[in-house]
Amino acid sequence: MRITFPNLGSMHIFCKAIAEAAGIPYVLPPPTTERTRELGEFHTNESVCLPLKIILGNFVEALEAGADTIVMVGSGPPCRLGLYDRVIKLTLRDLGYRFRWLTIPGVFNWQAFLQNHDEARHLKHELRPSNYARFPGALLLGWEKMRRCEEMERAAARKRAVAAAPAEVDARLAAGLRELDQARTRRESAAAARRTLEALDRLPETGRRPLRVRMVGEVYTVLEPGINMDIERRLGHLGVEVHRSSYFSTHIRRGSRLDPSVKRERARLLELARPWLKADVGAECNFSVAEAVDAHRSGFDGVVHVYPFSCMPETNAATVLSAVGAELGLPVLGLVLDRQDMGPRLDTLAEAFVDVMRFRREGRMA
């Protein structure tokens, strides 16, 4: 058995940690490239969401590299993500690939357990007792790495906006993530993160007061720099501190339902969106609107809304967000992402967005 999983930001670091610590062989999907995207586009039709195309491309490349067991996150209706796992599985089978499939449910309940039961029955025979015995520790290591990873990414986003040389922040973060990836224990992970945070702290600053924006939108697009064209880094280099509305751990906490504060937070956000959006549209739509309202109340200078072309929930959110932005006087940069051909255009949009926020802060614009 050789498991694989999709590329999603730094998710490979903790997936790999879990597999290694539990003694389960794995194949990392090669980094997402133009070829990955083209594979996904070639084997689907144009109306399919961009994340599905890229994940499909990731799996084709991982299967070509020797993986035979795919682990995929699931979800529920009304968003199409609820059908991703089935659609991708069928497409890969039609292409002639042979593999096992495990879905990690969006919500952990009995239905989710039954969904995996058949596939897991075969896998059970390939796992040794030592794999089971090591699994709880592996999960803890994976969780630790996820938290440390997010801690470093948050710190880098803050520092990039004020650093005299933002490229040094990128380099230090990349080195820190590599170090974290190589850490074998929770203690080593914590030490790797501490060293990275200290190194970031020591980098010289310009002394300017950074602009602050919140990045909201479709989950995969918010978390995967390969899809959002690294907008967090691009804005950081223009002196903007980017706060993501969610990280991978946010979605795990929401899905596990173990933390009661998650339910309260969800209710609070839905309430914030209610003046503009009375129904729950699904996926992140209501949260995108609510996070924008919350950003305004928390003194942010603007909101970046990222989503893939043809994403139903976020297309709704985009319409509502233009009303929210106009009513609250909050600059909103909407980025609809599909093909990779918008790099220079994105820089122009980002620069104009930064100018608008700066003029507003200086009172030169209503």
Ligand code: SF4
């Ligand atoms: S949120 Fe949008 S992009 Fe993501 S699966 Fe749903 S429709 Fe597709």
